[in-house]
Amino acid sequence: MDFLFLGTSAGVPTKSRNVTALALQEDQGKAWYLIDCGEATQHQLLHTKLSLHELQAIFITHVHGDHCYGLPGLLASAGMNQRKQPLVVVAPQGIEAWFKSTLENTQLYIPFDIQFIQAENLQNYSLRNFSISSTKLAHRTPSYAYRFQEREVESRLDTEKLKNAGIPSGPHWGELARGEDIEYNGIKLVAANYLLSENAPRKWVIGGDNETPALLAEACADCDVLVHEATCTKDVAEKKGSEFSHSAAASVAEFAERVGLRNLVLTHFSSRYHGTHNKRGSLEDIRKEAAAYYSGNLYLADDFARFRLSTKGEFTRVDKSE
Ligand SMILES: [Zn+2]
Numbered sequence: 001m002d003f004l005f006l007g008t009s010a011g012v013p014t015k016s017r018n019v020t021a022l023a024l025q026e027d028q029g030k031a032w033y034l035i036d037c038g039e040a041t042q043h044q045l046l047h048t049k050l051s052l053h054e055l056q057a058i059f060i061t062h063v064h065g066d067h068c069y070g071l072p073g074l075l076a077s078a079g080m081n082q083r084k085q086p087l088v089v090v091a092p093q094g095i096e097a098w099f100k101s102t103l104e105n106t107q108l109y110i111p112f113d114i115q116f117i118q119a120e121n122l123q124n125y126s127l128r129n130f131s132i133s134s135t136k137l138a139h140r141t142p143s144y145a146y147r148f149q150e151r152e153v154e155s156r157l158d159t160e161k162l163k164n165a166g167i168p169s170g171p172h173w174g175e176l177a178r179g180e181d182i183e184y185n186g187i188k189l190v191a192a193n194y195l196l197s198e199n200a201p202r203k204w205v206i207g208g209d210n211e212t213p214a215l216l217a218e219a220c221a222d223c224d225v226l227v228h229e230a231t232c233t234k235d236v237a238e239k240k241g242s243e244f245s246h247s248a249a250a251s252v253a254e255f256a257e258r259v260g261l262r263n264l265v266l267t268h269f270s271s272r273y274h275g276t277h278n279k280r281g282s283l284e285d286i287r288k289e290a291a292a293y294y295s296g297n298l299y300l301a302d303d304f305a306r307f308r309l310s311t312k313g314e315f316t317r318v319d320k321s322e
Pocket of ligand 1: 011066209
């Protein structure tokens with residue numbers, strides 16, 4: 001699974017960072033998913049090989065514009081590009097009504113079905129090879145994290161075990177290999193008992209805006225990766241006061257350390273960190289602050305940064321070194 005960041009800026013875009021969007025790409029084939037769709041996400045896509053025809057679903061974390069204002073434009077373009085297959089949009093309350101009002105008031109025609117699914121209480125929703133659940137976060141408006149877990153991992157038939165059990169090869173071996181339970185000589189054979197898989201199912205969490213990372217403790221248990229906002233450093237967050245509703249690098253890092261997370265990707269950085277020589281601070285401040293609390297693999301996302309979570313569960317940045 002590849003994680004391709006399309007926007008990593010909080011609130012407003014900068015010259016080098018667009019507002020939030022993240023593409024998840026399957027290992028094989030062209031299927032992909034979009035998490036959040038800030039304004040101009042479709043422009044970012046033009047710099048990638050991703051096709052709107054292969055987009056399987058969009059997940060919106062919350063209704064703030066820097067996470068969803070790109071939605072009508074992106075869907076309108078998909079329609080103009082002759083997309084016909086239905087699309088799933090998982091989103092919190094407000095998005096469907098807003099989108100439908102845009103359709104109506106701007107005379108937008110979308111030539112494919114859009115199935116809206118409520119983000120609230122999403123539990124083990126099956127989509128292709130994933131089971132997806134949401135977790136409610138703490139923000140000024142209802143905001144959600146999405147946890148993805150692989151449903152099936154590649155496996156092979158335990159032929160030794162079958163032979164030892166006196167089950168000779170034949171078409172029923174193929175059925176078991178495909179995961180089908182069968183009956184052989186009057187005995188029920190459960191496929192799972194004869195399949196060997198070397199890899200554990202991969203699991204990851206993509207957070208929306210959130211001031212309380214600890215809300216993700218359960219979702220992150222045994223997870224390979226967490227992608228979470230770190231809008232600014234602790235001192236800046238403290239100056240903003242209780243209305244700020246975002247996480248500082250320190251609080252995310254502290255949480256990640258506490259739950260033993262192996263890989264942490266920080267994103268959604270305040271525009272105050274724009275540029276390298278900036279009196280208001282730099283992303284190095286975010287990195288240093290997080291690194292002081294977290295001993296796992298720490299990454300700061302950039303626009304077009306690509307990370308890969310391999311079938312073996314190894315997570316690495318693959319576009320370039322940071
Ligand atoms: Zn935001």
